[in-house]
Amino acid sequence: MSRILVAMSGGVDSSVAALLLKQQGHDVTGAYMKNWINEDNVIGHCPWMQDIDDARATAEAIGIPFRVVNLMQDYRRLVVDYLLDGYQRGLTPNPDVMCNREMKFGVFLNYARAEGFTSVATGHYARRVEASTAGSVLAPTCAAEVGTSTDPTKKFALLEGADKNKDQSYFLALLSQAQLRDAFFPIGHLAKPQLRELAADARLPNARKKDSQGICFIGEVKMADFLRAYVPEHPGPIVRATDGKILGEHRGLHYYTIGQRKGIRIPSNTDNQAYVVVGKRASDHALLVAFDSADAPGLWANEAQVHSLSFIGDPITAPTRLECRVRYRDPRVAIQFTPGPDATAHIRFDQAQRALASGQIMALYHGEQLLGGAVFA
Incomplete structure (x- = not known):
């Protein structure tokens, strides 16, 4: 007992x-x-x-x-x-x-x-x-x-x-x-x-x-309400990533994440294409956006670097075929996992993944078994 x-x-x-x-x-x-x-x-x-x-x-x-x-x-x-x-x-x-x-x-x-x-x-x-x-x-x-x-x-x-x-x-x-x-x-x-x-x-x-x-x-x-109460707003330009055109102004980069479509407050084009967040530029606090499509720059990734790697069991020290989940509700996806120094690894996805954001958690799996996790760089 x-x-x-x-x-x-x-x-x-x-x-x-x-x-x-x-x-x-x-x-x-x-x-x-x-x-x-x-x-x-x-x-x-x-x-x-x-x-x-x-x-x-x-x-x-x-x-x-x-x-x-x-x-x-x-x-x-x-x-x-x-x-x-x-x-x-x-x-x-x-x-x-x-x-x-x-x-x-x-x-x-x-x-x-x-x-x-x-x-x-x-x-x-x-x-x-x-x-x-x-x-x-x-x-x-x-x-x-x-x-x-x-x-x-x-x-x-x-x-x-x-x-x-x-x-x-x-x-x-x-x-x-x-x-x-x-x-x-x-x-x-x-x-x-x-x-x-x-x-x-x-x-x-x-x-x-x-x-x-x-x-x-x-x-x-x-x-958004929680962040508004504790993080000072720092306005900056909303910039179209494909040509650098300034489309408007945002209240703070902390309100947005890669892949976000709602709340950008930029109207769709004449073909009813919506803008999506594809990046953040620290030098001028610019929010980078593009039309939500398969060729939107920075929106889709075939590979990624992770850090702060943590394992529940024995560490994986050699290149290995595994699966990962890049968000809670996303399905497991097949990857090639290549460990690096200092708790880092390189991840190559069998299928391109949408909207991978720095700081986001990646969970590693072998079938149903959770092996550990890491943080996207």
Whole structure:
């Protein structure tokens, strides 16, 4: 039996995760990670008080202890500052990936260990499996969540969630083996309708609660509104990349990312072709745009460089055929992976990829197995 601290957000996914672990006979405690309370009155809905009430009521219904863990200072330092710094430098950061690595399986996991817990658990749609070493790639030996206490001599692999519409393995791409060893993902084998049924059968008070949308643990806040509150605007020209013609002015490069079509506020041409963002020029703060087509300069890429390479299992040290996911909702695509020095790699795509932005996270796969991740240069 493991002593597990479950990160309960107030939503149904993490609630069922706690329910299943309790039913398996583990010593389970629920905890709400208090990361953000919208002290600065950013426009948007930040329902942290309601989420705490929902998490507490659900823990009571399950019959487990509950606590609120204040991690606000760490969250501001490790996630919010990363987010704001990235956008100020013209990058496209991913706060959800960073929240998982630095907070849920970083600060929160360390807190759990200090409090005498053996593991933490979350409501991610992903599957942790015991693994055996097969060359440089970990090979899963089973297809379901391991239900016993973690063992420091064992290695684990991470698979996509069984429900491909809900799979969240992409957001776990930067986890380490040490973090995965002390993590449980109890709902990874379930489809969302099954999970809702389990919650309803157990009469959990949030069984029909809608899934939250927005920045990790901040709430339903639009990214543009969040950036407007914290990043100074720096206007610049909107420039057509094909001929250098100035088409207008933007309020700040941090509001845009490569591939963006909405919000540019430049009318389509007479053939109803829409403009798309294809680049950012730091020298004059220019936003580069072009008509959205297969030959738009800078929009499509056959290859890319990545840095900050991180592996869950053994590092891949030789050129290898793999797959990657360049965005959360994108399908896995075949690549030639060539590692370089200092945690870098060169990626060649079998099929050209659209709108790869610097700072964006790339997740590496071997079939369903998540191998690790990196950041686009």
